[in-house]
Amino acid sequence: MISDPSAPTDTIPLIVDVDTGIDDSLALLYLMASPEADILAITCTAGNVPARQVATNNLAWLDLCAYRDVEVAIGAEVPIVQPLMTTEETHGPQGIGYAELPAPNRPLSTRHATAVWCSLARSRPGEITGLVTGPLTNLALAIKLDPELPRLLKRLVVMGGAFNHAGNTRPTTEWNIAVDPDAAKIVFDAFSGLPADRRPIICALDVTERIEMTPEHVAELARVAGSVPAEVISREDPAGTRSSASNRVVRHLSDAVRFYMEFHASHDQGFLAHMHDPFAAAVALDASLAEFMAATVDVEIDGTLTRGQTVADWRGMWGRPPNVDVVINTDPAEFFRRLIDRVGPYARAVG
Numbered sequence: 353m354i355s356d357p358s359a360p361t362d363t364i365p366l367i368v369d370v371d372t373g374i375d376d377s378l379a380l381l382y383l384m385a386s387p388e389a390d391i392l393a394i395t396c397t398a399g400n401v402p403a404r405q406v407a408t409n410n411l412a413w414l415d416l417c418a419y420r421d422v423e424v425a426i427g428a429e430v431p432i433v434q435p436l437m438t439t440e441e442t443h444g445p446q447g448i449g450y451a452e453l454p455a456p457n458r459p460l461s462t463r464h465a466t467a468v469w470c471s472l473a474r475s476r477p478g479e480i481t482g483l484v485t486g487p488l489t490n491l492a493l494a495i496k497l498d499p500e501l502p503r504l505l506k507r508l509v510v511m512g513g514a515f516n517h518a519g520n521t522r523p524t525t526e527w528n529i530a531v532d533p534d535a536a537k538i539v540f541d542a543f544s545g546l547p548a549d550r551r552p553i554i555c556a557l558d559v560t561e562r563i564e565m566t567p568e569h570v571a572e573l574a575r576v577a578g579s580v581p582a583e584v585i586s587r588e589d590p591a592g593t594r595s596s597a598s599n600r601v602v603r604h605l606s607d608a609v610r611f612y613m614e615f616h617a618s619h620d621q622g623f624l625a626h627m628h629d630p631f632a633a634a635v636a637l638d639a640s641l642a643e644f645m646a647a648t649v650d651v652e653i654d655g656t657l658t659r660g661q662t663v664a665d666w667r668g669m670w671g672r673p674p675n676v677d678v679v680i681n682t683d684p685a686e687f688f689r690r691l692i693d694r695v696g697p698y699a700r701a702v703g
């Protein structure tokens with residue numbers, strides 16, 4: 353048999369839990385475009401938009417790319433304690449900005465997301481990396497079903513929290529934690545006591561707000577994808593201008609990201625889009641993209657002003673061993689090189 357030189361030798365089995373979401377969408381594209389990523393399942397939690405819309409978005413992206421069959425399972429439709437908040441003003445009416453993806457044909461799993469987390473982790477102990485780019489509700493509920501779950505995963509990578517950085521939801525809180533602080537606390541507590549190389553990796557706003565996607569990045573990705581005409585997203589365009597890209601993946605990606613850029617511009621953050629979730633996906637595939645510092649992290653549950661704040665004890669003042677590795681630095685240019693080098697040729701191939 354002739355071996356395929358392009359076939360990856362080491363794959364990374366993943367459970368991907370998302371609240372898709374514009375940047376979650378690009379995280380999925382990054383993973384689909386990465387040959388080493390072996391997506392075992394995509395689990396859907398309520399966050400940016402309701403869980404059923406998240407599921408529709410995930411199925412639609414998979415369909416658009418004619419990606420192989422992957423189990424997509426709906427999970428928690430509301431947070432563990434507090435009412436659900438969603439943020440259509442950030443991510444668009446369907447959670448994918450101005451993109452209008454064709455209705456998906458593939459079916460949803462009949463299993464609940466928590467059952468998927470538990471059974472996959474049990475079936476491959478010590479092998480699977482969990483990636484969560486939405487609220488931690490599904491994972492917290494799965495841990496309640498199977499308290500061994502933290503010990504069954506190889507590694508957990510989470511996009512969430514803000515440490516020495518302003519919040520993006522309330523003054524001190526980041527969205528994914530603010531949507532379900534009780535779930536976040538359950539997860540951080542449950543993952544305590546693991547060896548250093550198994551500690552969850554936390555990608556918080558401190559670093560993810562440095563992952564600034566600009567119109568030039570979209571233009572370059574489109575060029576690599578062979579899309580015509582040149583993909584120009586201009587701040588001067590009327591709000592809601594749609595892409596006419598020949599490549600379908602580029603067209604929908606561009607329509608999604610334009611909405612996010614307009615949102616960031618309207619919040620005085622510049623005409624750009626923070627790629628929180630794709631960065632976490634890239635770290636899940638290759639942790640060497642980031643520098644870390646071990647810390648003991650807990651979540652403020654009772655604060656009247658600070659509920660949902662992630663608090664890091666960097667100096668061991670609580671006398672508790674570190675339970676996470678917080679990303680403290682990265683090279684954003686290297687991240688965007690990888691995003692373009694992967695998603696560009698992938699879009700060319702499938703689009």
Ligand code: BDR
Pocket residue numbers: 373374375376400442485486511520526527528628629
């Ligand atoms: C996080 O919140 C969501 O709106 C994004 O998808 C990302 O996961 C950033 O705070």
Ligand code: CA
Pocket residue numbers: 370371372373375376400485486629
């Ligand atoms: Ca998200």
